[in-house]
Amino acid sequence: MAGDLHNALAEAEAQVARLKREIAQGPCVEFGHDWQSIGGKNAACGDGCGCSVPVNVCTKCGDCDYGDNADADEIIKSCAESESDPQP
Numbered sequence: 001m002a003g004d005l006h007n008a009l010a011e012a013e014a015q016v017a018r019l020k021r022e023i024a025q026g027p028c029v030e031f032g033h034d035w036q037s038i039g040g041k042n043a044a045c046g047d048g049c050g051c052s053v054p055v056n057v058c059t060k061c062g063d064c065d066y067g068d069n070a071d072a073d074e075i076i077k078s079c080a081e082s083e084s085d086p087q088p
């Protein structure tokens with residue numbers, strides 16, 4: 001089936017892209033990213049709350065965490081804990 005070949009090709013291409021990214025990140029995979037804050041974004045953890053979480057970019061490979069980091073987890077968690085009225 002041609003469809004199967006297309007699927008196999010898409011899978012192979014996805015794997016190549018992943019490997020290329022890992023090679024580009026090189027030392028980051030082994031030693032960790034060197035995150036640097038480039039600003040913040042809305043945490044979107046609740047209705048009408050104004051939390052913002054830091055967004056970091058790696059100075060070595062240029063990877064961006066889009067606000068997916070330990071600080072953000074902490075902010076969202078403490079926001080949920082400070083929420084006094086429970087959801088119905």
Ligand SMILES: [Zn+2]
Nearest residue numbers: 028033058061
């Ligand atoms: Zn990196």
Ligand SMILES: [Zn+2]
Nearest residue numbers: 045049051079
């Ligand atoms: Zn919040």
